Amino acid sequence: MADIVISEFMDEAAIAASLSDFDVLYDPGLVDRPDDLAAAVKGARALIVRNRTQVRGALLEAADALVCVGRLGVGLDNIDVAACEARGVKVFPATGANDIGVAEYVVGTAMMLMRSAYTATDEVIAGAWPRNRLMGREVFGKTMGLVGFGAIARETGKRAAALGMTIVAYDPFVADDDPAWSQPWGRVAKRALDALLAEADVVSLHVPLTEKTRNLIDAAALAGMKPDAIVVNAARGGVVDEPALAAALKAGRLGGAALDVFETEPLPAEKGAAFAGCPNLVLTPHIAGVSVESNVRVSAVTAETVRRALTEG
Structure with missing residues (x-):
């Protein structure tokens, strides 16, 4: 019976460095074997997951000795936080550890979509020009609109500003007089959401999935953007209305888009079919925050957080 169960991939050197005093079951394939996972967590004091393991319902019931859940990332959509709190189970996201990876993904992908020169390899090989x-x-002189202005959005803004972009942001939870609007790299203009969507050349999403943010970027929001605007979602699936985005791209009402997250993950083939034929589109498998360094x-x-929770209480 393991003290700690790890159901998704993790840097093994970190396991050796901080968790060598515990009985650890490290099996990144457990996430795809729910019966084995439910059996493994019986008696375990800690469970470490990424975003695919659903820490709720039957799995939580099976984890009868659970003290804490370590989340290899920041989003908690896959964890029933309220149920954990009710049982006294602590939940530890890795806040800040993958900010740089996501910010670089957003800016790098936006640059690629704006330039639109990187899809011609096969044509050039075949002799076309x-x-x-x-x-x-x-991107120089263009406007980056950040929907949400937390830590990752600020890292994104920092990099976009260094490229000569103007940064505007929408975040109803950051007060008008909050010092966050004056970053060391420049002043960020606060905007209402509709105004930001109308102004931005690149719209990058940085919000959690809640009832208020579900389908925040729907057909109406897309219609309010510039016809050549770029949308990047490396935040949470469900924030963008996927069929509406595909329709806007196919109709030429949007300049391009990148989705790293989806309402259902992995993206089912029947839902993925909606994106077939979309121009200037990048789809990636929830990988924006996962680089060698961020991992x-x-x-x-x-x-280290799990180790402290199990040894220090």
């Missing part, structure tokens, strides 16, 4: 069609845009940071933070 589509220069006129691939004349894209620079080391997230794993180290989580392993």
Whole structure:
């Protein structure tokens, strides 16, 4: 019977460094074997997960000795936090550890979509020379609109500002007089959501999934954007209305989009079919915050937090 069960991939050096005094079951494939996972967590004092393991319902009931849950990331959509609190189970997200990875993904992908020159490899190999069609845009002088202005959004704004972009943001939870609007790298203009969508050349989403943010970017919101705007969602699936986004791209009412997160993950083939034929679209498998470096940071933070919770109480 393991003290600690780890059901998704994690940096093994962090396990060795912080959790060597415990009986650890590290099996990244457990997330895809729910019966085995339910059996494994019986008697375990800690469970370490990423975003796919659903820490709720029957799994929580099976984890009869659970003291804490370590989340290799920051989103808690897959964890029934209220049920954990009711049982006195502490939940530890790895706050801040993957901020840089997500920020670099957003800015790098936005630059690629704005420039639109990186899809011609096969054509060039075949002897074509589509220069006129691939004349894209620079990000310098453009406006980055951040929907949500937490830590990851601020890292994103910092990098976009360094490229000469103007930064505007919408966040009803950050007061008008909050010092966060004056960053070391520049002043960020606060906007209402409709105004931000109308102004921004790149719209990057940085909000959790709640009842208020579900389908926040729907057909009406997309219609209020510039026809050549770029949308990047590396926050949470469900914040963007996926069929509406696909329709806007196919109709030429949007300049491009990148989705790293989806309402259902992995993206089912029948839902993915809606994106077939969409121009200037990037789809990635919830990987924005997972780089070699961020995996080391997230794993180290989580392993150490779990160790303290089990040894110090």
